[in-house]
Amino acid sequence: MVVGSDMKNKVTPTGDSHSSVAKYIRSIGRHYVTAVVVMTVLIGATFVTVKVALYRHSLQQNISYLIGRQFIRFQQLANQTRAVMRASTDPNMPEYIVRPMVEDVQKAIDDIRAMNVQLHDLNNEVEANLLERLNGPDPAAEKLRLELDGRLEDFLQRAERVVSTKLQERRERYSFWGPIDFAVSSDSLLMRQFSALIESAHDRSDVSIDHTRLISAVLLSLTAATLILATLILFIPLLVKLRTEHRRTLDFEIKLTHLAHTDTLTGLGNRSSFNDALNGLFGSLERTGAGFSMLLVDLDHFKSTNDSFGHPAGDAVLAHVAAALQKTFRAGDVVARLGGDEFAALLPGISDAATLEGIAGRAVAAIATECHFEGRLLPVSASIGGAVVPGHASDEPTLMRIADLALYAAKAKRNTAVIFDEASFAQRLEQNRLAAALAFAADRDEFVVYYQQKVDLLTSRHLGFEALVRWRHPQLGILPPGRFLPLMEGHLIQAMTRCIVNTVGRDLKAWKAAGLRAGSVAINLPEALLVSQDGYDLIAAAVKANGLDWRDFAIEVTEDVFLNRGAEQIAETISRFRKHGVSVSLDDFGTGFASLVHLRDFPFDELKIDRSFVAEIGKDIRSEQIIRAIIDLARNLGKRCVAEGIEEEAQRGFLMTAGCDIGQGYLFAKPEPASAAVERLAQNPLAVRGKSGRITQGPGEPAFQGAA
Template identity: 65%
Template sequence: MLKLPNPLTKTQYSVERYIRSIGRHYLNAVVVMTFLIGATYLTVMIALDRHSLQQNISFLTSSQFIRFQQLANQTRALMRASADSNLPDYIIAPMVEDIRGAITEIRTMSGQLEELHHRIGQNFLEELNPRDETSEELRVELSGRLDDFLDRAARVAAASKEDRRQRYTFWGPIDFAVSSDSVLIRQFSDLIDRAHNRSDISIDNAKKIMSALLALIAGTLILASTFLFSPLLKKLRNEHRRTMDFENQLTQLAHTDPLTGLDNRSAFNSAIGNLFSGLKTKEAGFSMLVIDLDRFKNINDSFGHPAGDAVLRHVATALQNTFRSSDVVARLGGDEFAVLLPGIVDAASLAMVANRAIEAIAVEVLFEGHTFQISASIGGALVPIHATDEPSLIRIADLALYAAKSARSTVVIFDEASLALRLEANQLSAALVVAADRNEFIVHYQPKVSLLTGEHLGFEALVRWRHPELGILAPGRFLPLMEGSHLIRGMTRAVVAIVSHDLRAWKDAGLIPGPIAINLPEALLVGEEGYEMLAGAIRENGLDWRDFAVEVTEDVFINRSADQILGTVTRFREHGLSISLDDFGTGFASLVHLRDFPFDELKIDRSFVANIGTDIRSEQIIRAMVDLSRNLGKRCVAEGIETDIQRRFLLSAGCEIGQGYLFAKPQPAARAGAHLPKRFTGSKKSVAARSDIGRTTGWLTGSQPLNPSETVG
């Protein structure tokens, strides 16, 4: 009997065979997909490695470029500083060390770049890209030029100060302009652009290979890739984000002040340009403020740059908290800040917000145990009222700032008076250069007298300037303009010569002038110049050291050359010359300074004396000063006495010596000498005469001595 095939068996066999076939294909598909997945994974990892290496190259090249520019600027700054023979070595030495450190960093970066280029040359994707011979040649040429530039900078740093001065005078700036600012900068820029382009090419190749492999995997691979490649895709996104962040950081670095976080000068100039462009289209005005700190250089010189940096950061924070978020606040350099205020077009509103800024800045700053009282001067200008272009705006705002700085801690919005003041100051500055050579400085004398008897005790020599056109000018008109120690030296030398001549004349006439106090600036107390100046005047005029007194301010305590100043002052006192501490209570003196510094006399500043009778705090401070001077065994002198109430209070407080308008204004030598007592011969007659000095000199108001019952309390 014929047996028919079982349809079910055939069907089962067919299904089983299909399943086995599917299984084989699935296995093949798994193998292929596994291979493709592995190939894709490997390709992506190679691409990421290539991209990471290229990004590191771009970052190092950009960092090396920035460091190179800083080195070029540092080298120029060193050469400019070396050209100034008066600049001390302690300023030059850190600049040399900074240059050497920059050279080391740049060479280190060069070594790291060589290693990265070697590694990227071994990358598989690099072999797929055509070799960029131009980039390689450019890199090699740049490396050679950079090494040459570093050698030049190293030679400048290693040269002596005299050698650098000669290099700067004849060929230094030109050499560094040619060797750094032109070819090297252009090559750096080309190399950065090429490195960026090569990075884009490697990413494009990776995308193409990955797309082709993913297309072969089909739908099942898409699901698998969701789990297998999502971490890698995330890494790619992170790499791209890192690239964007890096570019943003470079942009921010180019437009941000690194110390304060404010906009820098470049960003500020860009903002001014945008506002002027908007002025043409929107017809909306704006304002500008220029801010300069008062006496900031003293903090830097006395406490070091870290203290100055702390003050600058405080000022930046104060300005950010004062102005609107839409305002542009920038640090232009040093202690100079500027603010752009869109929409503010009237002087009253601008002055109000500027005064708020001054109040915010004037908060005490604490740094390493020191307290700094900060103040600032602000100049302002309005657009389009005062200016319609950028150069005019900056010039006018600077004029207003100059007017504000003459008063300190003041706001000045530009007006014609500001311009006139600036022009006058410029003319006075130019005339000051030759004032000493033309013998235009003169001396007026203000007497120091006994507050009890009116007896003449000596003089303070006060300089005046006999301007050929403006007449006699008080120190407040010209001393703030005397920038540069050579002007101060010339003026002081003239004062010493005049005082010595007048002393000799008074003595020859048989008068008793007493010691004459001269203010010696710090520049003459550091070193031998101040001592030799007085010693020469004494020798040439046949005088005695006790005919002089020297007044110094409390700032000498915090001067970096305080030890040298102390040595000069000690030499003065060894000859019997009296040392007076001027403007006491307004500077930085501490009890340690008062204990260790060899002075003979404390002078109470006129700002305390002026408030006698109206401010109990000033009176308490004066009593404390007098007690302090008495306990230290020093004399106490009060300045600026103008009323008899002030004199009587000072007497009751224990201060026995004073000077001020109550007794006499500063006078020329002829008028001041008319009140001097004469030298008498004979002991009895001399004693009698000296007992009557208070009546003969007539310094007290009404030319009458005090009542005998009015004694020191």
């Protein structure tokens, strides 16, 4: 995948097209507002029409209902009036029976007249209705209503006369006017008029409904026409223009995405595209379990090429490497330039380390082929580190870390490929984890002190301790110094030493409070603390804080202090310690760079023979001769001599014969925590050192041989 200048020219900003769309939208805005107003008015008119029609229909329904009730009440009234008159003709009928019947007749008359009033009001409301005005007046219906009202009122008046007369008068007159009046008043004509009036009301309602349908249809047609016109004139052209613009925007975004994921110099993918592909492969691993491999490529001596031949030559080398990688890997593999002279490749489906190693070797060979630039042959080579998934890692951070470890190993050899091997890199990974945890060990108070006893070689009596550090790792438990001291830098060593001094100070205070005589405890101070005031201040603070004597501490330094640029300051600090009675030991003597001049001028009190010489006693005559020479040198300088690492009785015997008085090692005691040291102190009291420096027994304490 190559990105050329033609693609750059094709990728143009979309600001002009966006501006034209905005102008077009503004131009149709006014027409759109007009269309919205027209549709709103039409919809409102439709709503009002429907509302008026529904109200007109509701009024007509009420009129029909009242007319029906009035007709029923009229029939009831006629029957009740006849019943009153028949009862009145019976001379045996008591008046208390007739009286309720008369009251019912009067109530029916009142009800019919009240209904007339309601009908009159409803007819007035109907006449005021907008649709009723559109229907026009109906003289026949009006004439029918008036005739019915007149006949009904005439009937009501006759009924009132019947019930208003006295019982005797009704009996006398019934044979004269009763049958005639009510036969005429309640004939079929009146009933037909009721029926005709109800039908007329329904007909008027149907006409109003038809008008409503017509008006609503016209209004809705106008609304639909307005909407269709707005769509045709306004929205469809707008949608076409927006769709065109959307396509242009998509094309532009695709080109931008391509540029954002492509290295313009080499045409390869960049770091962003590489990360996306890596995430995709890990997603496929979770879904299907399909493995893959990763290679990291770093050019050898690329900076020298840039500096010697110029950046154009460097660009030519990068292009050469990109072409070589594309030829080496498959079409489906992902090859990317991560930045500078760093490349990477992802190989889906390859999860075998041996196969990956062969591919990486071919890539190294392809990169190392001739690269010509302006008639010159440029030197090109690369180091490649690789790892497979899930064999070596199952997540992205781990994969990057172990691939980088493999690349680091390859760069140590140059022009080679190294595939991650778990066995060979396990130690480095562990060291990295330990180094990371060491940064917080002092703050978490994880450093602990173990004490190894110093004894008189002749009597095995206790003389003092050497403080040895251990690391209480949260997961790994107690670790010896060989596991972590090589990983520590200056500031970490200083923090660790502070922890040791503070712990020793507290232990000495506790031992003294318990009545135990521990002797001096030797602490190895690093050069960084001795070259400044910090080392002296640290011991002084421990002495003061715990109420100790300066002689409760002893200081050990190595021969490296003689080569330190601050050797004079270190010597001055050591002298300050000795003025307070602090014993100073030159540790690991014979393994460093001490000269006789250093021994002559440096203020110290004892030499410590390194354990590497003691271990060779009885095996190497040269080591024995060196030991004798060191002991003689110490004696001649007036210094004490201490042997480290004594593990056998034969070694002890040789050292005593050679003149060494003090020793320490597993033969006497292993390094042990403070609790075990307390028990040892209780069993083996402190020996008394004479003025001459020789060791004597305590009063009344017999001498004994053997290991403590």
